[in-house]
Amino acid sequence: MAFDADAVLKHLPTAPGVYRMMDASGAVIYVGKARQLKRRVSSYFRKGAHNAKTQALVSQVADLQVTVTHTEAEALILENNLIKEHRPRYNVLLRDDKSYPYIHLSTQQDFPRLSFHRGQRKTEGQTFGPFPSSGAVRETLNHLQKVFPVRQCRDSFYRHRSRPCLQHQISRCTAPCVGLVSQADYARDVRHVEMFLSGQSNEVVDELVGRMEQAAEDLQFEQAARLRDRISSLRRIQERQYVAGAKGDVDVIACRTRENLACVQVFVIRDGRNLGNQTYFPKAPPDTDTEELIYSFIARHYLGRETPAELLVSHALPDSEVLEEALSHDAGHRVRVSSRLRGERRRWMEMAERNAEHALSARMNSEAIMERRFEDLQQALGLDEIPERIECFDISHTQGEATVASCVVFGREGPIKDDYRRFNIEGVTGGDDYAAMHQALERRYRRVKEGEGTPPDLLLIDGGEGQLKQAENVLEDLQLDMILPVGIAKGPRRRAGEEVLLIAGQPEDIRLAPESPALHLLQQARDEAHRFAITGHRNRRGKSRTTSSLEEIGGLGPKRRQALMQQFGGLKGMKRAGVEDLERVPGISRALAERIHGYLNGGA
Template sequence: MNAANVFDSKALLATLPQRPGVYRMLDGAGKVIYVGKARKLKHRVSSYFTRTMHDAKTRAMLAQVHDVQITLTHTEAEALLLENNLIKELRPRYNVLLRDDKSYPYIFLSKQQHFPRLAFHRGPRKPPGRYFGPFPSAGAVRQTLNHLKKVFPLRQCRDSFFNNRSRPCLQYQIKRCTAPCVGYISEEAYAVDVRHVELFLEGHRNQVIDELVQRMEGASEALEYEQAARLRDRISALRRIQERQYVAGARGDVDVIACLAHSELICIQVFMIRDGRNLGNQTFFPRIPEGTSEAEALYAFIARHYLGRDIPMELLVSHDFEDRALLEEALARDAGHRVRIQWRLRGERRRWLEMAASNARHALTAQIATRAGMERRFEELQLALDLDGMPERIECFDISHTQGEATVASCVVFNRAGPLKSDYRRFNVAGIERGDDYAALRQALERRYTRLKRGEAPIPDILLIDGGRGQLKQAQIVLRELQVEDVQLIGIAKGPRRRAGEETLFIAGRPGVLQLAPDSPALHLLQHVRDEAHRFAITGHRVRRGRKRTTSMLEEIPGLGPKRRQSLLKQLGGLHGVRRAGIEDLARVPGISQALAERIYQTLHG
């Protein structure tokens, strides 16, 4: 049915002015199904009813239109702002909608107490203190807070908890807090950590590291070796955080936005770069009407996502779109400073955009695969194992070594969305007889589940062990000793010919064995988890085994004498830190020139 047959479109068009404004299309029940803005309302709205060629999305929308309402504005930029607000409020079905419409999260450092608190914050910035950010997601804030409390153990508890303690809490026991609540640290010593946190979050990381290096050397000279070791670990942890966040050539505040579509899904990837630091990225899967192009989705995303928030000076985008200049004007008005949207990029900035596009492609592929198969695999696993409920979390352990050398145990985690890589863990196994896989497995399980008992992560529903009855027995012993209950233990062993599809399952508490069909989705899930644990273990083993080789390679680099080698190892936190460092990280070490940094990097990475 044509919309002109539902209501008198000619009468409507005759009353429309050639002025900026917003139009709302309503269905028969009076519900707004689409909101749009126009520089000239008469021209834009009439295009719906006078043209005969429309895409499928527009035809479907027009078939439901019973009325059109308008609101006049002074400028097109004002119309864009009003359109954005109406879409957020009314959520029309034919507009691009974002599920995540929250404000950006921040790290908050309170200032009014004697012992300031470091915490996650979202919402109005009213409490007195300092706010660092914004960050792209709550996960990015919590990850940064987790790193910080390992290096600078400031309290993160609320005042109501802090003011009523008579003894230290678990955070003190696991060395994530210095227990100021019961006077275990002075205000002066605590203030030093507060100052370092502020410098770190302001971007003065090298200054913090230099001060810690001086304190470490002073402690070493004073024969305070335990304090020196703690400071060394702090320096190493800070270097690792800096490696993850540094972006070569970045200046100022920039967001990099890539949009990619496949079938009925659109993925938008946003990387936030602030003062040369990559604060992380966030992935969006906006709800889109059928037939929406990537450029249209990108325009709608920027308008919905940024208006009313903290807006950076530049947005680097993967597609050009109509009304780019108008959107820049609206964003600048909202932000109070000039905002540029650029899409013709060269050099380093083009690499950033390619990085964002690559992440969008990966996220979209993963989302499609997850939607299609992961849920079904978990359902099939529940049926195959005859479980009372569908498992939510699976952990798997594997051991890797070369004839007993450099033994590493891996722990990988899957949930119903797939691999949960942030929860992966590796364990460097020591103090056992070479090649004793049982002892290695016991040690890794004890370390992992002791931490889980402390609340580091949730207890899994299924614990998968790569091995047969012997390995399963070791896991049963450890869990019984640690009083970990309600975990389904499974051993997965390869068949005599070690071919995929011939695996045998040993299930704790059940006699006999279980063999699933080669095409079983449940078996495919277990194979996927096991293979990921195997990959993760081998990678860790190879890194550990290569450290000795790295030492000798450093000694062979021309121009890198003992003094510079020592400075390099101190600043980067040991051999592993040197191997992981990029050229820019190496060149920031005192005494290491750009040319020498390039030579070191080429030597270590071939």
């Protein structure tokens, strides 16, 4: 039976409420809220200028139900809950609906632990945040450990130590597990962590300065030097996280759309500290207005979650006072939505808009198949979030000679070749792939622990249980337990499509279908690591270790090569330099600088 719109509209109330449109199968295809139900719903069925999205929606309506509410703000909250429940295809939807991650401090213990936390906050101890992503938490924890050596190891690891671990050796922990620090000194570091995460970093610096000056007066120069280094590190963290002029809690929300693709960029500012940003790509029907998209994003994203006191938005929103009322009611405090921005806040928005534009361009330029592969990998491995970065390791040698390990990196946009690395393996028995893998992983992730480079979300190892065990041991020693190690082993017949995935901590392996997008992604990373390792091995075996590649450039003698090496620190620094940078080195002309640049970057 055809939908009789006139009969339904005749009995609709003029009160605020929520309406649900269903198709012939009874599935909810659209949920909306209205200040006056009769007027809003009637507008869909008037003959006139509707865009293609609305025309397609109306043509599929077979039934309509309404729920009357007391206020429009109450209707907005109900609309949000119904959209999350039914996920109608004509509404703006968010793929990621998980809670924000936090930093947790287990203050109930004698020697508290700092750790990553997501989910309910009704746990013992203190939680700090929220942070926009797990990567932002990881970065902050890494910075904190350099300044405040509070343990971040799991309790099971902590309780069974008989000697200090690697974290103590690299000055990232004071080893309370074996009694190398008093409870009073440890508590002082914990108090400083609490102060810093609560926005009192200036007070922490003042206290450390006082202790440094006192140590110098007492002729304890080594202690004064350690405090000086702490102060320097803490000020560098402040430079990264401080937002000039910020007061209170603010989220900056910018949206850019192009060719039916939308990108929303959210910068999170808490207590004057920039906690980072997160990029979202909401699924929206074609021809959705940017204002409607932002309005729907805010409702879906913030209702039911912690909301700051103010949201800065890139577009003026219709009925923003209703949105403010709903958010304030849900959050338990006043929430403002502001779009007319000046001064510092305008600069924040410009930064968010630039990031949104950049992310949108990168998304459009990347192959859609790569995005699908990452999404499928999240489902196949049961991950909380879509991984942003994968690193894959492989070993190559010829009967144990000239062993080289490779590390290739994949992001959501595909291979990140600037982050590829090779490791010349030394000091291990020829052909011992386990020891070679352990050395390469330790060299790579020890640098990560010391703050060099970006850690991955997933570590892929080309090999079976033995190689995977090396990865587990290295990550445990370095306490990088947020990195998931996965082994990819060839099947019994060693044919593509029959690979077996070994997941650290899981007793059973995973076998994906040969047509699985996730398997294709892992195969691509594995094959790329294999290619990169073989190339490095062949170069190492066939090329003299004493010959500099710069000797092949005509007109570049020993003195000029030495000047270049001193100026840029090595070939890597020279490769990153531009022609103008090379030309500034004494003895390097414009023409020679162009030849050097072309040679190092593949142009000669």
